[in-house]
Amino acid sequence: MDTPAPGADRADLDRLDANWAERPSLRSFLTTVDHKRIGRRYLVTAAVFFALAGISALLMRTQLANPGGDLLSPEQYNQLFTMHGTAMIFLFATPMLFGFGNFLVPLMIGSRDMAFPRLNAFGYWVFLFAGIFMWASLPFGAAPNGGWFAYVPLTGGQATPGLHLDVYALGLLFLGVSTTAGAINFIVTALKMRAPGMSLNRLPLFVWAIVATAFMVIFALPALNLDNAMLFLDRRFGAGFFDPAAGGNVLLWQHLFWIFGHPDVYIIVMPGLGIVSAVLPAFTRRGVVGYPLVVLAIVAIAIISFGVWAHHMFAVGLPQVSYGFFSAASSIITIPSGIQIFAWLATMLLGRLVLRTPLLFVIGFIITFVLGGVTGAMFALTAFDQQVTDSYFVVAHFHYVLVGGAVFPILAGIYHWLPKITGRMYAERLGRWAFWLVFAGMHITFFPMHLYGLFGMPRRVYTYPAGLDWDGWNLVSTVGAYLLAVGFLxxxxxxxxxxxxxxxxxxxxxxxxxxxxSTDSPPPAYNFPVVPRVHSLHPTWDARTAESTGPGATADRVLSEGRRTPLTSELDGRYERPVEMPEASVKPLVLALALLALFVSLLFAWYPVAAAAVAVVAGTVAAWLWPGRRPEART
Structure with missing residues (x-):
């Protein structure tokens, strides 16, 4: 800041800068705990993984453009197909949206950092190394090749020898460490680090969406972790969890996978819905209609999503009585989703629209997501689901939901917060071109899949014969895929x-x-010179909140001594005390590297090296948690 902010004099700003700023250097790059730098890294790294997954998709679409394509061998196609789905689900969507959360949640709630800054840095390094661990297998022909869902027994050691599915199981276990750490951090940050006066009924809808997502991760991810651990033990040591001859159960994999997998759809979509609720007020000039109902809808989706997993299994021969329960749950979950859709439409109807690029992507999201929701409601009907299972109709549906529910909001968020993240304005004309190319490319790519899915084209085929009425529609989809790629470019x-x-x-x-x-673009290292006192659901539009950072601000909200930020009560946001935040540290990077060594050694069966890595992990954790000097004892 060039001039002191009201309520903070030049000496305060100098102390804040000295305590919080990280000077550019290699050491700072490796040891940073600044949530803004970590958030930007999540965004960039997830975008790189998205590009790799997108290139995989273009190769597959080129293969399928005409009957009898020979660009890819069956094994190459299976590896690209699996890495495309795995990367889009696990390495792009959730990390990208968590990247927005890392950058924005502390700023939105008036805090100076996340609750656990070093855990935040650790989560990023684990995410980066897990992504490299999985993608590095592709050039060696050892990438996962059993689909992103990895159904047994086709992914067992006998049916799929080699390292392919070991990379999958260990890579997702490694990545789960990052996702779990991030979820815990978001929950504690949102509950305890809010600015004074920001009670839960004044919490931004984006933060509500991130917190609901974090709780879903905490409860859903253990099922996937258990599944992958059992798969690895089956493949490596013959444990027999999924082998009926050894007393196991093949369907156990599917149950555990989809107990995670269906909540994961909403883990992916929920932050996107939060982005939409954050973008709309700025471009409609009013708050989102029905704030309490939208919050209730967010919480309801988070809960109901755990009761619908078996609608992915309607064709496997479950007991008939279970179909009615899961069909009903799959229908009911459309209600809270519909509440949010109608709230957004009412907000646009009652507001004054400012048609800039972020709002265009929000409108594109609503159109696409509603179309995906319509086909989703069709899948809730058991008879229909059994007819189209494993056809391209399913591929069309989940791309409409996930591209509509995650990618369009992500693009809206990029254009909306780009000025805040970079301190620079984008070119509106380029943004509009990007929207129309992405919107047209998405629908040209995926809408025809409904048709040739109904015409009988199965999923997961690397080629097909001529004369089945699939040729022309596949060519259209391939043209749309290249148009979509131009839009992203x-x-x-x-x-x-x-x-x-x-x-x-x-x-x-x-x-x-x-x-x-209410702070600079880009924000300073300490976010806010004076910690605001919140008096409204829309604090930037509220005069009393603006006055709270004015000349009358007290020292307990300037907090210029040390790296301090307020701690507040969970429900009402009452000021409790300042807390000292940790400084930059190399320990998160060292711990992530030790875990990388552990998983690489497990992959190649270097068990003595794995034991040594465990010892380094234990030592690093002990050093991390070892009590330091109390702040008042420092010299």
Missing amino acids: VVVVGVVHAIRRGRPAPPDPWGGDTLEW
């Missing part, structure tokens, strides 16, 4: 252009309603 060009040549962004270019718009 224009997004990248727009972001790079903004960073290099965009005009400087003001603190609040859109007239947003949440606290991140």
Whole structure:
């Protein structure tokens, strides 16, 4: 900041900068715990994994453009198909949305960092190393090749020898460490680090969505971790968890996988819904209609999503009585989703629309997501589901849900918060071109899949014969895929252009309603010179909240001595005391590297090396948790 903020003098700002700023250096790069830098890293790393998964998709679509394609061998196709789905689900969607959460949640709630900054840094390094662990297998022909769902017995050691599924099981176990750490951090941050006065009924909808997602991760991920651990033990040591001859059960894999897998659809989509609720007020000039109902819908989705997993298994021969329960649950979950859709439509109807690129992507999201929801409701009907199971109709449905529910909101969020993240404005014309290319490419790619799915084309085939009426529609989908890729390339060009040549962004270019718009673009290392006192659901639009950072601000909210941020009560946001935040540390990186060594050694059966890695992990954790000097004892 060039001039002191009201309520904080130059000496306060100098102390804040000295305590919080991280000078550019290699050491700072490796040891940073700044949530903003970590959030940006999540966004960039997830975007790279998205590009790799997208290139895989283009190769598959090129293979399927015409009957009898020979660009890829069956084994190459299986590996690309599996890595595409695995990367999009596990390495792109959730980490990208958690990247937005890392950057924005502390800013939205008036905090100076996440509750556990070093755990936050550790989570990023684990995510990066897990992604490299999985993608590095592809050039060696050892990538996972059993589909992103890895159904047994086709993924057992006898049916699929080699390291392929070992990479899958160990890679997802490794990644689960990062996801779990991030979820815990979001929950504690949102409950305990809010600015004074920000009671739960004043919490931004995006933060509600992130917290609900974090709770879903905590309860859903153990099922997937258990599944992958048992698969690895089956393959490596013949444990027999999924082998009926050894007393195991083949369907156990599917039950555990989808107990995680269906909540994971909403783990992916929920932060996207939160982005939509955050973008709309700035471009409709009013708050989201029905805030309490939208919060209730978020919580209801998080709960009901755990009761619908078996609708992925309607064709496996479950007891008939179970079909009615899961069909009903699958229908009921459309109600809270519909509440949010109608709330957003009412907000646009009652507000004054400012048709900029972020709002265009929100409108594209609503159209696409509703179409995906319609086919989702069709899958809730057991008879229909059994007819189209394992056809391209299913592929069309989940791409409409996941591209509509995650990618469109992500793009809306990129354009909405790009000025805040980079301090630069994007070119509106490039943004509009990007929207129309992505919107047209998405529907040209995936809508025809409904048709040739109904015409009988099965999923997961690397080629097909001519004369089955699939030829033309597959060609259309392939053309749409390349158009979609051009749209994403224009997004990248727009972001790079903004960073290099965009005009400087003001603190609040859109007239947003949440606290991140009340600080500089990009925010300083300490986020807020004066910790605000919140008096409204829309603090940036509220005069009393603005006054709380004015000349009358007290020292307990300037907090310029040390790296301190307020601790507040869980429900009402009452100020309790300041807490000292940890400084930059190399321990998160060392611990992540030790875990990488552990999983690599398990993959190659280097068990003595694995034992040594466990010892390094234990030692690093002990050093991390060893009590340091009390702040008042420091010299």
